[in-house]
Amino acid sequence: MTKTNAPGALVNWTGYIAVTLLLLLPVSVLTVRSGAWQQGLLLYALSCLGCVLVLGLCGVLLLLPRYANTRGAILGRMLVALPGAVLLISLLAGRGDYPPIHDVTTDIKDPPVFTMAMEQRPESANSLEIDPQAISAQQEAYPDVQTIRTSLDIEAAFDRALAVAGDLGWDIYHQDRNAGVIEAVETTAIMAFKDDIVIRLRSNAQGTKVDLRSVSRVGIGDIGANAKRIRAFQQAFAP
Secondary structure (H helix, E strand, O other): OOOOOHHHHHHHHHHHHHHHHHHHHHHHHHHHHOOOHHHHHHHHHHHHHHHHHHHHHHHHHHHOHHHHHHHHHHHHHHHHHHHHHHHHHHHHHHHOOOOOOOEEEOOOOOOOOOOOHHHHOOOOOOOOOOOHHHHHHHHHHOOOOOOEEEOOOHHHHHHHHHHHHHHOOOEEEEEEOOOOEEEEEEEOOOOOOEEEEEEEEEEEOOEEEEEEEEEEOOOOOOOOHHHHHHHHHHHHHOO
16 A cells, blocks of 8 residues: 655645635735625635745744645745735735724814715715814824915816826816816725815915815724825925
């Protein structure tokens, strides 16, 4: 009778698991994009965590003398699991020390109001009502997110705001020059999360005040995405 090659069998199983976890990553992304974002993110996180565990197991096997003849195969399994592990590390590194909020505005005393966003957002989307606790958390976390003040007149500022929003890849679904309001949505590249943005322009003696508000449609926290979006607009809008 042929004896079972136990070391080889274990190495093979790590390979099967690594390949399965790797294939689950695009499945999790498709699940999120289909609308089941909570289930998709959970599957994504578990797949990445599983890849880390496979890497750890393979690392242990490399150190054991009985697996010396299969080290090449073990390294191959580690390469398969590496993408998921890198994704998990980048995800954890990107979380940072962000407050659990998903609504950020440049005007905390009089935030811009959406007029057409409700027609674009699903019923299950986050509320667009102002949350005083979120405002307080924003003040502490993003003190630099403030009103843009420009010497441009309101017509020129409106045109510039439209151009900047377009350059940033925002999909503008409402613009009212008389009211000084622009509404748009930005879709993330991989998971296709949608965040709504409203731009409000008001003229004053010095020129024009430009305020923004960015709100995520789903999720409790945005990992700093809305503040980052507003900062990108502020930087692009500046002369």
